[in-house]
Amino acid sequence: MRRSWTGAALAAGLGAAILGLAAPAAAATCESLKDLKLPDAHVESAVPLAASDVVTPAGFQPALMAGTPVCRVIGVLTPTPASQIRFEVWLPGAGGWNGKLVGLGNGGFGGTLSGPMLLMRGEVARGYATAGSDMGHTAGGDIDAKWALGQPEKIKDFGYRAIHLTAGAAKALIAAYYGAGPRLAYFHGCSDGGREALMEAQRFPQDYDAIAAGAPAIPWTTLMSAFLWNNRLLSAPGAALPRAKLQLVQAAVLAQCDRLDGVADGVLEDPRACRFDPGRLQCKTGDAATCLTAEQVKSLRGIYRGPTGAGGRSLFPGFTAGGEAVAGGWEGWITGPTASQGRFAKEFFRWMVISDPNWDPASFDMARDLARARRSSREILDADNPDLRAFRARGGKLILYHGWADAAIPAKNTIAYYQSVQARMGPGTADFARLFLVPGMAHCATGPGPSVFDAVGALDAWRDKAAAPGRLIATKYDNDIFAYLGLPAKPVRTRPLCAYPMLARWSGSGSTDDAANFSCAAPPRR
Numbered sequence: 278m279r280r281s282w283t284g285a286a287l288a289a290g291l292g293a294a295i296l297g298l299a300a301p302a303a304a305a306t307c308e309s310l311k312d313l314k315l316p317d318a319h320v321e322s323a324v325p326l327a328a329s330d331v332v333t334p335a336g337f338q339p340a341l342m343a344g345t346p347v348c349r350v351i352g353v354l355t356p357t358p359a360s361q362i363r364f365e366v367w368l369p370g371a372g373g374w375n376g377k378l379v380g381l382g383n384g385g386f387g388g389t390l391s392g393p394m395l396l397m398r399g400e401v402a403r404g405y406a407t408a409g410s411d412m413g414h415t416a417g418g419d420i421d422a423k424w425a426l427g428q429p430e431k432i433k434d435f436g437y438r439a440i441h442l443t444a445g446a447a448k449a450l451i452a453a454y455y456g457a458g459p460r461l462a463y464f465h466g467c468s469d470g471g472r473e474a475l476m477e478a479q480r481f482p483q484d485y486d487a488i489a490a491g492a493p494a495i496p497w498t499t500l501m502s503a504f505l506w507n508n509r510l511l512s513a514p515g516a517a518l519p520r521a522k523l524q525l526v527q528a529a530v531l532a533q534c535d536r537l538d539g540v541a542d543g544v545l546e547d548p549r550a551c552r553f554d555p556g557r558l559q560c561k562t563g564d565a566a567t568c569l570t571a572e573q574v575k576s577l578r579g580i581y582r583g584p585t586g587a588g589g590r591s592l593f594p595g596f597t598a599g600g601e602a603v604a605g606g607w608e609g610w611i612t613g614p615t616a617s618q619g620r621f622a623k624e625f626f627r628w629m630v631i632s633d634p635n636w637d638p639a640s641f642d643m644a645r646d647l648a649r650a651r652r653s654s655r656e657i658l659d660a661d662n663p664d665l666r667a668f669r670a671r672g673g674k675l676i677l678y679h680g681w682a683d684a685a686i687p688a689k690n691t692i693a694y695y696q697s698v699q700a701r702m703g704p705g706t707a708d709f710a711r712l713f714l715v716p717g718m719a720h721c722a723t724g725p726g727p728s729v730f731d732a733v734g735a736l737d738a739w740r741d742k743a744a745a746p747g748r749l750i751a752t753k754y755d756n757d758i759f760a761y762l763g764l765p766a767k768p769v770r771t772r773p774l775c776a777y778p779m780l781a782r783w784s785g786s787g788s789t790d791d792a793a794n795f796s797c798a799a800p801p802r803r
């Protein structure tokens with residue numbers, strides 16, 4: 278009798294455990310999450326999506342199928358009367374959930390959920406519950422800051438509050454839906470999403486257990502000033518750099534430096550080793566297709582050097598050589614007539630710093646206006662605090678990455694931040710924070726080098742299984758964007774990304790398209 282009672286209890290217990298995996302007793306239906314009470318927030322809708330359902334919110338381009346059955350929750354956070362933070366949480370069915378949350382960052386000034394949702398779609402397919410926000414305002418695109426005029430609380434939402442509160446709302450929804458909170462929570466963002474990632478590590482270390490920050494837009498106030506400094510540099514008479522001249526320069530850089538890393542592949546493993554002076558391309562007289570004018574040489578030297586202040590002191594790092602003509606690179610970000618750097622900076626100064634719709638970027642003065650930007654916005658927007666003690670103390674892990682061919686934000690800026698963390702946190706920094714530089718990678722994605730790698734997978738292996746990443750494997754695809762979004766694409770080449778300061782070195786035999794023929798080695802002394 279006793280035995281059968283035990284057996285029955287065991288069977289019931291097992292049954293409950295099995296049922297518990299499929300549908301925990303405390304769990305809610307998707308639709309019932311609409312009635313969930315959250316602090317300073319309300320749920321607008323909670324709807325089950327089939328894998329084949331097409332997700333097309335305003336501004337969500339391209340429209341894609343959900344790809345995975347999820348409970349899609351849309352809500353609004355209102356921590357202040359002026360706040361209106363739209364967020365989404367996608368919850369895979371209980372049987373497909375891996376017990377973890379991934380928060381995804383936004384880009385630019387935010388303003389839609391397009392960017393986060395593209396990444397959320399990929400992470401729910403791997404079993405994560407995912408979350409993202411519009412950063413607290415609605416805008417026509419991510420280079421639009423008109424919403425900030427006279428809205429100090431909305432600027433705080435954009436600066437740090439939207440991502441922090443979205444993390445809390447996501448955890449509450451997860452606890453209600455599955456009957457248990459996430460066992461582990463990660464965050465991944467690039468560009469402004471990288472800034473958001475570092476805000477979380479610096480300001481809200483309890484939100485996430487591990488964080489990946491790609492090409493972080495830090496410190497925001499200095500970055501925007503550096504954008505405008507480049508813009509003004511190129512506005513001088515004769516200083517513009519048309520596409521053909523960028524191609525001329527990049528070809529000269531690669532002819533001089535491509536083989537310094539032992540592999541002629543159109544990519545520089547460490548652009549800092551390339552001592553290229555554009556003066557060697559200067560025309561003997563006037564201008565021609567095969568040479569640069571004196572004014573163009575001056576522009577290039579300025580972009581490579583970065584803005585300087587009194588006495589030639591560097592105010593922000595410059596860009597490295599080798600990616601001048603990369604598609605979507607310098608022309609789209611720095612040198613083209615409608616380049617994004619100038620547009621971003623104009624929006625920032627006009628609507629967040631000067632608060633004057635008629636403010637003219639031509640009036641920009643680096644010393645005066647950088648100081649002004651810092652006074653108005655440093656406390657809210659700059660995520661460059663190297664003190665990560667609280668994040669480290671709770672077991673947090675941080676992966677930083679940055680593409681060497683990034684024309685939006687210079688890779689050297691992320692090296693400088695990592696070095697500041699090393700200085701503040703000491704010799705054990707690599708035990709919780711590592712930097713991966715990505716040769717030939719443009720801003721957050723694409724470029725001539727292998728640029729597709731699994732940052733969240735590396736975070737998960739490190740935080741959950743104590744497997745510290747010595748190297749990440751990056752793949753080049755025939756369509757990198759497709760691969761990045763989890764759509765079909767054909768691999769072309771793999772390479773290791775080595776934890777800073779190590780560099781990938783070809784063994785000298787075997788295909789240079791296979792990461793197996795490379796090792797991570799200390800950089801040569803220079």
Ligand SMILES: [Ca+2]
Nearest residue numbers: 535540542544
């Ligand atoms: Ca090379």
